[in-house]
Amino acid sequence: MSSFYDLKPLDKTGQPYDFAQLKGKVVLIVNVASKCGFTPQYKGLEELYQKYRDRGLVIIGFPCNQFAKQEPGTDEEIASFCSLNYGVDFPIMKKIDVNGDNTDPVYKFLKSKKSGLLGFKGIKWNFEKFLVDKNGEVVGRFSSVKTPESLEPEIEKLL
Template sequence: MGVFAQQKETIYQFKVKDLYGREFDFAKLKGKKIMIVNTASKCGLTPQYEDLQELYDTYKSDNFIIIGFPANNFASQEPGTNEEIATFCKENYGVTFPMMSKISVKGDDMNAVYQFLTEKKQNGLKDSEVEWNFQKYLINEKGELEKVIAPRVLPTDPEIVNWIKS
């Protein structure tokens, strides 16, 4: 392994499908700060969609993007199909940031993006576990994981806003 083991992997290696089944290539986000958040439509934290959209509206022109990953890993709070999720996000919260197809963010069927986000051997920062819906992973302009933010911390929290502005 040697030197290679020290090299940080980046988010840019991943391609996923969005809510509409189109390919989404993280490599096209080079140079942007990225917030990745696992979302759910029937969670006590679901109103965070509003804060996420506000944050996106405010900073999207400053090389910042939010990527939502609907997941049904917690108390079956995202039972919907991709179509239902898309409708819910648009009608209830006016979501315009990219939303991906529903995935798993923990357990044996964890999506590869979340393996990267939660495993230090891949992200070079730390091991973490997705605690609940709306956990936030902050990725710098080089595609490296920089911070893990707990689900209850609002997207508009100064820690996040200051990170975007820095």
């Protein structure tokens, strides 16, 4: 994978979501789960999205069931949960793996560009976040404990 903009993950309906449409935008990518202690971060993510989307912020959620099986639902159930419980309007993709042999190409790319704490490449838990600038460069990686609200200064600088 040569560029962030070459990626084409599947959306919740199984259709390709071409990252080329994200050129010139700031993107926050999050691996999400509906039954996690960090699930309330959906509220903060949606607030960030509503506040900055007109200025070019796109948030994309990738459901993942690899951490204590905290995302057991179907793609349709996950999308419904996000909408009904948190009013999520940002794109939610098809459920993927973020670690292991079946790691989605998006996460292979992100992890190759930005390692975690102490050089750890793998995703440690749900709601880990990657921030991508307007040129498709991965400029930040944040742990699950970092709230969406705390990323606002970083996002402001990039917009």
